[in-house]
Amino acid sequence: MQQAEALRQSLIACRRDLHRHPELGYQEHRTAGIVAEALRELGMEVRTGVAQTGVVGLLEGEGPGPTLMLRFDMDALPIQEETGAPYASSVSGVMHACGHDGHTAIGLAVARLLHARRGSWNGRAKFVFQPAEEGLGGAARMVQDGVLEAPEVDYALGLHLWNARPVGWMGITGGPVMAGADKMKVRVRGSGAHAAAPHQAHDPVVAAAHIVTALQTVISRDLNPLHAAVLSVTTIRCGKAFNVIPSEAEMEGTLRTFHPHVREMIIERVREIAAGVAQGLGCEAGVEVELLTPAVVNDIELARRVQQVAGWLWPQATIESDARTMMADDVAVLMNEVPGCYVLLGANDPQRGLDAPHHNPRFDFDEESLVRGAALLAAAAQDLLG
Ligand SMILES: [Zn+2]
Ligand SMILES: [Zn+2]
Incomplete structure (x- = not known):
């Protein structure tokens, strides 16, 4: 000393x-x-x-x-x-x-x-x-x-x-x-139309909003409360004009976990929720996960x-x-x-x-x-x- x-x-x-x-x-x-x-x-x-x-x-x-x-x-x-x-x-x-x-x-x-x-x-x-x-x-x-x-x-x-x-x-x-850190990307594909004719579109903006909300249940409902994990959606990108329903939306976020089995469970739930919610709203969603560090x-x-x-x-x-x-x-x-x-x-x-x-x-x-x-x-x- x-x-x-x-x-x-x-x-x-x-x-x-x-x-x-x-x-x-x-x-x-x-x-x-x-x-x-x-x-x-x-x-x-x-x-x-x-x-x-x-x-x-x-x-x-x-x-x-x-x-x-x-x-x-x-x-x-x-x-x-x-x-x-x-x-x-x-x-x-x-x-x-x-x-x-x-x-x-x-x-x-x-x-x-x-x-x-x-x-x-x-x-x-x-x-x-x-x-x-x-x-x-x-x-x-x-x-x-x-x-x-x-x-x-x-x-x-x-x-x-x-x-x-x-x-x-x-x-x-x-x-x-x-914690280990993953970078997550969710791509939502719908179909665009005039904002005044939403019935002609499959709106990825609405689907993205529902996906963000539904993802909040992964930690609160799917994770064993005695385990720790974080799932944060941090970016949403979609649309360029106020009067156009875009055809795609993209979200990014991060996942933090301590154990591989918790990580795998969460990734699986993110995929299921994104795909299921998107499908229910006439869109499709794909999830990419990149492990940044264990x-x-x-x-x-x-x-x-x-x-x-x-x-x-x-x-x-x-x-x-x-x-x-x-x-x-x-x-x-x-x-x-x-x-x-x-x-x-x-x-x-x-x-x-x-x-x-x-x-x-x-x-x-x-x-x-x-x-x-x-x-x-x-x-x-x-x-x-x-
Ligand atoms: Zn540092
Ligand atoms: Zn630092």
């Missing part, structure tokens, strides 16, 4: 520099350059250009042992920042509104901490700085580019700053922790060990062992392959106004969380590689 404290100033400076210069997914050139240079300064073997802009550094411990992957995401979002902070984004329309600037800074601090203590642990720490987490499939691209091989990864650790909770709170959950499922034993480490570091901390969110993170793709633990790290300070939600233009967090995150991951890594 003392060593992490000594890193406080450099952590904050690094995070603020990254915050000022946010880069969207697969465009993290400046960020990747800073990361690669910092890892090379520690004498690490560094691979760049992994999944386009990702960086992987390998740090060897004292003797032989397992390989632990530590994963940090680097990308920003297409949001115009409104924090007014002195370190606010200098790039119009681009902002670190999810905290990935903090994750990258934490990753470099963990590298420094483990490097300084490298005589006291075995095996290897594989530092993975991932591009394009925000819905762009960066983790899957990294797997394709061999991030889990050479050397083969045995465990994975990572964290997400969590602005719904204060500094001092940690969500370290064994089992499902972040659920993040933590390894039970690994989560227990990380909880234990957090308890040693901060006996007063609030460690929640069944924290879950319906938000998604593509770290799931990595943690589906190897046992992993993804920590949600409390980061807000409402008194200072640092509690806007993730992806909000006023998102900002208490930088004290950076010190906590670096200390926790370094200590947990050392424990696993002890």
Whole structure:
């Protein structure tokens, strides 16, 4: 913890520099350059250009042992920042509104901490700085580019700053922790006509409206109330003129689930409802579902060990062992392959106004969380590689 404290100033400076210069997914050139240079300064073997802009550094411990992957995401979002902070984004329309600037800074601090203590642990720490987490499939691209091989990864650790909770709170959950996300598209085909002659049309607008309403029953009537899932219809597109009944309507939405059997049940019900309601109204409907990321499922034993480490570091901390969110993170793709633990790290300070939600233009967090995150991951890594 003392060593992490000594890193406080450099952590904050690094995070603020990254915050000022946010880069969207697969465009993290400046960020990747800073990361690669910092890892090379520690004498690490560094691979760049992994999944386009990702960086992987390998740090060897004292003797032989397992390989632990530590994963940090680097990308920003297409949001115009409104924090007014002195370190606010200098790039119009681009902002670190999810905290990935903090994750990258934490990753470099963990590298420094483990490097300084490298005589006291075995095996290897594989530092993975991932591009394009925000819905762009960066983790899957990294797997394709061999991030889990050479050397083969045995465990994975990572964290997400969590602005719904204060500094001092940690969500370290064994089992499902972040939901899997699907993108859904419903196409309704009818037949168009003059708006004054609806009897000559099969109106897809009316059918779409009924489908949206009927879909509300999937979670409320079909899902076991002891399970969790979200189904949100978020866009409806149809028609171009006030006096024309269009021939097609299209809706998009998202589905969030923790278990594959719940996901399959909901998709089946969406297909049945869309097709059935459309048919009843003289239209046809087709449903396309695209899996964006599976659920993040933590390894039970690994989560227990990380909880234990957090308890040693901060006996007063609030460690929640069944924290879950319906938000998604593509770290799931990595943690589906190897046992992993993804920590949600409390980061807000409402008194200072640092509690806007993730992806909000006023998102900002208490930088004290950076010190906590670096200390926790370094200590947990050392424990696993002890
Ligand atoms: Zn995000
Ligand atoms: Zn994020």
